[in-house]
Amino acid sequence: MESKAAKNLFIWATVICTAVFIWLTIDTHLSIPKRTNTDQLTDEVVSGKRVWHKYNCNDCHTILGIGGYYSPDMTKVYSSRGENWLKVFLKNPESPDPQRRKMPNQKLSDDEIKKLIAFFKWVDAIDTNEWPPEPITVAKATGAPIKDTAQILKGKNVYNQNRCDLCHRIGGQGGVIGPDLSHVGTKRDTQWLSQLVKNPKSINPTTQMPAYPQLSEDEVQALTGFLGGLK
Amino acid sequence: MTYESQKVAIKYFVISAVFFGLQSLVGLLLILKYIWPDPLISILPFNTARAIHTNLLVVWMLFGFMGGTYYVVPEESKTELYSKKLADLQFYLLLIGGLVGVIGFLFGWTAGRPLLELPVELKWAVVIVALIFIFNVFMTMLKTKKWTAVQGLLLGGLAMLAAMWLFAIPFFKNLTFDYYYWWWVIHLWVEGAWELIAASLMAFILLKITGVERQVVEKWLYIEVGLVLASGIIGTGHHYYWIGTPGYWLWWGGIFSALETVPIVLMVFDTLRHVKHRKIEIPDRLVLYWTIGCALFHFFGAAVMGMVHTLPQVNRWTHGTQVTASHGHLAFFGAYAMLILTVIYYALPKLKGLTQFNQKRGFWVFWITVSMMLTIGLAFGVAGVIQSYMQRGLGIDFLTVQGFMKPWFIAVFIAGLGFFAGVILYVIDVLSLAMKKS
Numbered sequence: 001m002e003s004k005a006a007k008n009l010f011i012w013a014t015v016i017c018t019a020v021f022i023w024l025t026i027d028t029h030l031s032i033p034k035r036t037n038t039d040q041l042t043d044e045v046v047s048g049k050r051v052w053h054k055y056n057c058n059d060c061h062t063i064l065g066i067g068g069y070y071s072p073d074m075t076k077v078y079s080s081r082g083e084n085w086l087k088v089f090l091k092n093p094e095s096p097d098p099q100r101r102k103m104p105n106q107k108l109s110d111d112e113i114k115k116l117i118a119f120f121k122w123v124d125a126i127d128t129n130e131w132p133p134e135p136i137t138v139a140k141a142t143g144a145p146i147k148d149t150a151q152i153l154k155g156k157n158v159y160n161q162n163r164c165d166l167c168h169r170i171g172g173q174g175g176v177i178g179p180d181l182s183h184v185g186t187k188r189d190t191q192w193l194s195q196l197v198k199n200p201k202s203i204n205p206t207t208q209m210p211a212y213p214q215l216s217e218d219e220v221q222a223l224t225g226f227l228g229g230l231k
Numbered sequence: 232m233t234y235e236s237q238k239v240a241i242k243y244f245v246i247s248a249v250f251f252g253l254q255s256l257v258g259l260l261l262i263l264k265y266i267w268p269d270p271l272i273s274i275l276p277f278n279t280a281r282a283i284h285t286n287l288l289v290v291w292m293l294f295g296f297m298g299g300t301y302y303v304v305p306e307e308s309k310t311e312l313y314s315k316k317l318a319d320l321q322f323y324l325l326l327i328g329g330l331v332g333v334i335g336f337l338f339g340w341t342a343g344r345p346l347l348e349l350p351v352e353l354k355w356a357v358v359i360v361a362l363i364f365i366f367n368v369f370m371t372m373l374k375t376k377k378w379t380a381v382q383g384l385l386l387g388g389l390a391m392l393a394a395m396w397l398f399a400i401p402f403f404k405n406l407t408f409d410y411y412y413w414w415w416v417i418h419l420w421v422e423g424a425w426e427l428i429a430a431s432l433m434a435f436i437l438l439k440i441t442g443v444e445r446q447v448v449e450k451w452l453y454i455e456v457g458l459v460l461a462s463g464i465i466g467t468g469h470h471y472y473w474i475g476t477p478g479y480w481l482w483w484g485g486i487f488s489a490l491e492t493v494p495i496v497l498m499v500f501d502t503l504r505h506v507k508h509r510k511i512e513i514p515d516r517l518v519l520y521w522t523i524g525c526a527l528f529h530f531f532g533a534a535v536m537g538m539v540h541t542l543p544q545v546n547r548w549t550h551g552t553q554v555t556a557s558h559g560h561l562a563f564f565g566a567y568a569m570l571i572l573t574v575i576y577y578a579l580p581k582l583k584g585l586t587q588f589n590q591k592r593g594f595w596v597f598w599i600t601v602s603m604m605l606t607i608g609l610a611f612g613v614a615g616v617i618q619s620y621m622q623r624g625l626g627i628d629f630l631t632v633q634g635f636m637k638p639w640f641i642a643v644f645i646a647g648l649g650f651f652a653g654v655i656l657y658v659i660d661v662l663s664l665a666m667k668k669s
């Protein structure tokens with residue numbers, strides 16, 4: 001190929017591909033309002049986004065999979081955690097566990113928290129072509145039935161992962177919104193506990209305690225085993 | 232060196248090297264926060280440190296590109312720079328802007344968008360710096376008798392760099408549009424504008440060290456950057472799979488971004504062929520090592536590690552995990568860090584009129600940084616595979632999975648220490664070359 005031909009290739013390839021890209025961009029602009037429910041993109045949601053930027057949350061957290069990889073993705077946090085949990089968490093996210101990776105308490109005001117939650121709610125409904133994907137298989141403990149101690153450890157893990165400590169104390173550590181669970185095993189059995197965790201409203205319709213329908217049967221069993229053992 | 236005004240490049244190179252050192256230091260701090268509970272969480276939390284790490288990166292690379300351009304353009308245009316004063320002014324503006332930005336982050340002055348954290352006022356300041364720079368370069372090129380491809384594509388790349396930056400400035404109400412245009416800066420920089428700049432600078436060096444005819448070198452330059460833009464512009468679609476944009480991007484983005492590997496492979500062959508068919512001896516072994524190393528590492532970090540996760544079937548699982556961090560480090564290092572080090576090792580001794588200098592330190596820098604960055608990238612990669620499998624595949628909780636990844640973060644830290652030592656050697660080398668009396 002001659003130098004001249006190479007130059008022409010460069011110019012035409014660039015012009016044509018730019019044109020196609022602009023065409024795709026225009027079409028994308030036409031479909032985004034529906035895919036992102038812009039009718040629900042209220043001023044409150046937009047101010048929530050501004051709070052999100054103000055504290056630079058995005059350099060620790062990904063959202064839509066973009067950002068820092070230091071802490072959980074926020075795309076589906078609204079549906080996975082629920083409003084109550086988020087409210088309590090954002091007020092003071094610091095965990096009492098010294099080994100746990102911490103989110104700093106940025107002293108968000110109640111108003112900022114409300115806006116952030118509105119923002120998360122709107123993000124949750126964006127059509128992301130089914131991302132994040134459903135897990136292929138749910139992790140299960142394989143092989144022989146787990147030994148007691150391992151089961152208790154797993155239950156403790158579920159308690160920590162779901163940050164039950166935001167509202168409850170065990171051995172003096174944790175929040176004060178819910179009752180102290182240090183000796184919950186003396187008055188509640190595992191069956192009652194598992195009903196509560198899956199659907200607290202079935203026990204007290206006005207409770208502040210969020211439901212945890214996303215927990216697998218295995219996890220609920222481990223969790224209630226752990227709680228039932230607190231005597 | 233033939234023109235006096237090329238000397239402005241020296242200070243650009245020095246600051247580029249110093250900021251590279253600082254950036255790596257902050258990298259070490261970041262990875263420590265992954266390994267242990269963070270004692271600095273209330274002074275310098277992860278998000279602030281990450282903003283500093285990535286912005287220092289961009290700034291040292293801009294200093295490198297600008298210094299390289301100020302070295303190359305007079306020689307290509309066969310004339311002194313249009314204005315040495317403007318080049319000086321622009322240097323100080325960028326330096327002050329960069330420092331104010333970093334210090335601002337420490338005090339929470341941020342726009343809060345990843346990689347584009349600079350507050351809007353400073354973003355406009357960057358526009359002014361870019362305009363002065365491009366004006367100066369353009370006016371110099373106007374004095375030329377014959378436009379070369381190196382000049383044209385370099386200018387084109389710089390203009391594209393500045394144009395894309397404008398999309399970093401507005402506030403977007405809709406998060407999907409926010410990220411749609413965020414990638415016009417990030418992706419169209421590293422897989423568009425910066426490739427043009429890098430390829431032109433590399434073509435210049437190949438011309439000089441191998442003595443191959445300009446016609447041949449420039450022909451391949453056109454083919455390569457033509458393919459870069461042909462694949463890379465629509466290839467932006469590999470970031471539009473999951474952000475609320477339509478499903479057809481899975482096809483457009485997947486296919487075109489896969490094609491982005493073609494020009495990068497060509498660049499490797501091209502470099503090796505020019506070196507093999509060289510018309511003159513290449514006495515400068517160090518620059519030769521950096522040149523070939525850059526081509527190979529660019530290929531590995533961008534083409535291989537990019538290809539690994541660019542198809543939607545894979546990206547679905549790896550998107551936003553440490554797999555991305557692995558590719559980000561390997562690609563940035565291979566494609567741009569090594570290019571800038573090549574340019575500086577080529578140009579700085581010439582600017583100081585040194586026909587010979589002790590290259591031992593330069594070889595140490597080469598082997599240490601290359602091997603340690605490979606280790607860093609691979610360790611991030613293993614961590615990312617664990618994360619994709621356990622967190623996305625098995626649905627295990629985020630922080631629990633981070634516990635399983637910890638050994639690989641420790642590996643990143645250890646290799647990072649080695650890398651930092653290599654960078655310190657490099658900074659010493661650049662400073663001592665820059666301070667030598669010619």
Ligand code: HEM
Pocket residue numbers: 067068069070254255256258259261262281284285288555556559560563564568607643644647648650651
């Ligand atoms: C001492 C060596 C280094 C260490 C330990 C290190 C560590 C890190 C860490 C922990 C992150 C944060 C990733 C996250 O969000 O979780 C990061 C981000 C980043 N670093 Fe480094 N880094 C080092 C050197 C470098 C160098 C030399 C470059 C460029 C050539 C670089 C480019 C980047 C980029 C582009 C990001 C953003 C990545 C992304 O958004 O995916 N780093 N680094």
Ligand code: HEM
Pocket residue numbers: 065066067345346417421422469470488489491492533534536537538540541542546549550551552555558559560562563566
């Ligand atoms: C030439 C240099 C390149 C550089 C410097 C580079 C750098 C980066 C960086 C820093 C990111 C992370 C951005 C963020 O989310 O913070 C990224 C993402 C990505 N890059 Fe590259 N890249 C290059 C070339 C390529 C090529 C050629 C391909 C494909 C063949 C590719 C495929 C990808 C993909 C698929 C992602 C998205 C990862 C995700 O979904 O999280 N890159 N790149």
Ligand SMILES: [Fe+2]
Pocket residue numbers: 418422466467469470
């Ligand atoms: Fe990209």
